[in-house]
Amino acid sequence: LLKALAESDDSDKPQICWALAVLKEPAAYDTIFAEYRAGHLAKVQRLDGSPTFDPETLANLASLDKLAELKADPSASVRQLVATALSKSAEPKWTDALITLVKDKDIEVAREAAVGLGKIANEASMGPLLEALGKADKDHRESFLGAMRDGVGGRGLVVALRSIDKTHEKFQLKVIFDMLRELEDPRVGDALDEYLKTDPKPHWRTEAALRMAEVGDLRAVPHLAWRMQQDPLKLYNQIDDPEHRQDDNERVVSARMLADLAILHPDAKAKILQEAEGAVMEWVTSKPQPHANGLRFLAAAGSPQVLPKLKAWADPSKPLPGPGAQPPVAMEWETAQSALRYMGWAQQNFGILEKQMFRQGKEKYDLTMEGMMGGGVAVLGMTLRGLAFGAADGFAQWGDPKAYPSLVKYIEEKQNNEQSRIEACFAISWASTDENMKEVASKVQKFGGADPKDTFIRKCYLESLIHRSVPEATGTLVDLIKNDSDIDVPRQAARAVGIGGMSPATSQALMGKLADQSTKTNAVVALMLGADTDTVKRAIATYNEGGPETMEELKMVYNGSFGYWSDVNYSHGDVARWVANAEAISRVKVNDALQDWPKQLLSRAMQGDFDNGPRSMTRVQLRVKLYRDAKSGDPKKQAESLSILKFMKEKGVLMALRSEDGAWKEPARQAFFEVMNPKMFSDSLPDAPAAKK
Structure with a gap:
């Protein structure tokens, strides 16, 4: 490399210098810094187009004492590097140098120095730091705060609360608390306390x-x-x-x-x-x-x-509305739907859940969406739909397989409402045994006739199999991935086959379906969800045989696969597999373009903060569990957690992990760097799907 450097020109010198910087070659120090001063190193990229320049690598070429001598260098880039390196160290001995740099006329230099002063956080450093924050105009203040967020973390932002200008108190407080919410740093507790x-x-x-x-x-x-x-x-x-x-x-x-x-x-x-x-x-x-x-x-x-209240809310004494009743649905029945779910969560009053699921009694009405359009039963129908929906959610939260026969009975009554029957199919995922799920798979085959009502039951049971992966059950569904008059059947079958993982034999069977254009999209989606990374890359590479438009349907079907996912999807490793496969696909070229779109779609699907139905996992729960698992003694779990944290761009957690000693420290540092220096993405994406639950 040193020989090549001597013979290099502008076309390759930055890349060679960067390679030597990574190798910490002292003989190239002056040349490397000359390229840095000229702004050439910042343009060096990896093969996939993502930036590779990391100031820490450059700072490691020299001792901090040597770097500190450059605090007055004519180049703002060099002074910024000095500020970055001294801030990373954050030893009190660098306080004077950082005070000089925080007053630098170049805002980028000053903001990096602010990070170091915020980390040192002693009497000598706080005065100049708060003074710099107080004197900064709106744009420069936000730049300082951004540096404190990205360099110090949550503690640095809480320190900045002491610099609030009382005349702009509400606005400045909001900026800081919004930054804290964006960061979500697990170390912030002591400072906020x-x-x-x-x-x-x-x-x-x-x-x-x-x-x-x-x-x-x-x-x-x-x-x-x-x-x-x-x-x-x-x-x-x-x-x-x-x-x-x-x-x-x-x-x-x-x-x-x-x-x-x-x-x-x-x-x-x-x-x-x-x-x-x-x-x-x-x-x-x-x-x-x-x-x-x-x-x-x-x-x-x-x-x-809450238990007595839950019972009263879930089973109100108010009589059901009769045929011909006028809107709206009474508030008591709206409350009952929600209360039934949480009564199941509390594992109380199983009998009330069964009662409300079959509340219609002996008098039978057509409560399908079409049936409620006539016959004057709309209000009654929506009331009964809500009760059955809530009871199904209660059974799902409870998770007791003794609910399985009742759920099957409700699903297969063809005059019951479709929405509450789908929710009952969802509940089967949780209120069943493995043997029950094998039976559900056989029912998918049983309801395979041309009758639209049978087709509905078939798709409904596929919903059960999507959320409860039992290989002996889902493996039998590969044959449903075929050209079907109802496009939802093979799509749901593909999701059920893939979402919980698959055997090598199933992967091989799906690869065999790629030659047929009528089955290719759904087979590839199943592989993207459940196969190993090598198989997935081979499947995506087959799209080189067609134009870019051939992949649009694949994007749409894959995008629709993540309306709901649960804590079990995380604990069983499904989320880690989805992330690994999306990352693997991003390194595959189709028609000379790297395929980043699965990363973008999956990342978007994992941004939700809210309870998304029974057994769902909120972003808060996922964040905390990932942080815990990243520090576990299990190498596999540790690696998967760090990969997911990077994928989700959880900057605060990665910052915390890179600051703590352990096997996770260096991988977390690299992951944080990649989050802060993303590759640009400009391909078209389908709209996000509506949440299913």
Whole structure:
């Protein structure tokens, strides 16, 4: 390389210099820095087009003492590198150098120096740092804050709260708390706990507690419980905070965070209930209807207080509406649908779930969507649909296979509502044994006639198999991936075959379907979901035989595969496999273009923050579990967690991991670098699918 460097020109010198920098070759120091001063190294890319320049690599060429001598270098790029290197070290001995650099006329130099001062965080460093933040104009202040976020993490942003200008207090606080939400740094708890001791205003107390809860910190519970007791119309006045009086969203979100904390910390449920049960009970019982997030927390935490109320809400004494009843559906029946789900979560009153699923009784009506259009049974039909839907969700949350016969009976009654029957099929995924699921697979074959009502039952049972992967059951569905008059049947079969993983024999059978254009798309989707990375890459490479338009249907079907996924999909390794396959495909060229679109579609599907139905996993739960698993002693789990964190762009968790000693430290550092320096993507993507649950 040194010989090649001596003979190089502008076309290859940056690449050779970078290779020597990676090798830490001291003989090339002057040449490498000359290329850096000229701005050439920042343009070096990997083979896939993603940037490779990392200032840490360049800084490692020399000792920090030698770099510190360059703090007054004429090149702003060099001064920025010095600031970056000294900030990474963050030893108090560099305080004076960083104070000089934080006052640099180049904002990029100053913002990197601010990171180091924020990390050192002693009396000598805080004054110049807060002074720089206080003097900065709006754009430069946000640049400083961005550097604090990306360099120090959540603690640095909390430090910046001390620089708030009282004349712009609300705006500047919002900027910082929004950055904290974007970052989600697990290390932020101590700093926010100290901030909460300063008695901030109600909204900012709530925001601080939410940021703590979003990273799984139990110290948020008493503050969220306090917020649950506050009526926004009494807490906020019309002059100072009119926007916070317009709705009750702070309590809605606080209840959701309390539920996540109860799920993430099962050993702390007693303490959580002690601090928050009364406040949430007061909230859910003071409204005309109890909010689902409040019920979710109370069920997840095992609240005994809510059980009598749940029973009353799930089985109201109000008579059912009769034929000819006029809209709207009574509030009691709307409440019952939600209460039935959470009664199942609490594993209470199995008999009420069965009663409400079959509430229609002996008097039979056609409650299909078409049937409710006539006959004056729309209100009755929607009421019964809601009860059965809620009961199905309750059975799914309970997870007891003794519900299986009732669910099958409800599904196969062809005059029951289609929406609640689909929910019952979803419930079978959780309320069944492996033998039951084999029976479901046989029913998919049984209801294979031309009757549209049989076809509906067939597709419904395929929904069960998508969410509960039993290889002996799903492996029998490969034959359904064929040219069918109903395009949903082979699509659902493909998802059921692939989503939980597959055997080599199943992969081979699917590869055999790629030669037929009528089966290729669905076979490839199944492989993308369930096969190993080598098989998936070979499958995608077959699209070189056609034009770019041949892949559009594949994008659409793959995109529709992620409307719902559960905690089991994570614990069984499905999510890790989906990510690995999407990453593998991104390195395959089709018609001379790398295929990044699966990464984009899957990443988008994993951005949700909300409860998406029974057994679903929120972003908060996933974030905390990934952080825990990345630090586990299991190398496979550790590697998968880091891969998923990078894929999800969880910057705060990766920053925390790269700062902690362990086998995860260097992989986390590299993952964080790749998140901060992404490859540009410009291909067209289909719209995100609506959530299924």
